[in-house]
Amino acid sequence: MVTDGRAYLWTLRHSHGPEAGGGSCRQTLTLYPQPAGTGRPLRIVFAEGPGRYVPGGAPLGSGDVGHVRGVSLNLHEPGAVRALLDAASARGWRPEGRRVVEIDGWCLLEAAAAAQAGATGSAGTKE
Secondary structure, eight states, rough: OOTTEEEEEEEEEEEEEEEEGGTTTEEEEHHHEETTTTSEEEEEEEOOOOOOEESSTTSOTTTEEETTBBBBEEEHHHHHHHHHHHHHHTTOOOOOOOEEEEEEEEHHHHHHHHHHHHHOOOOBBBB
């Protein structure tokens, strides 16, 4: 993906946190400025919690995150990744530097879902 003249690669990882005996699900989206070593990675973490879903697969799709009865994103979709990157940038994240920056994805979800819905003309909600 290229935005503002800078290319990014990204990875998505599903994991289980140390709380609740390793049962707490997390989706971690990490964006890497390119070429490698020219900026600091951005790690956006969506941790499972009340009123939120972070499934590891069926019945929901891999990469889905969202609020129960609210907005959602599929982190495999380039438009969702771009919307999250834009939302993080609007909150002050910049790629300059070397250290990985980790952001709670839930604080970006509403803005990113609204931006993606505006770009695609969809509502971005689950009923």
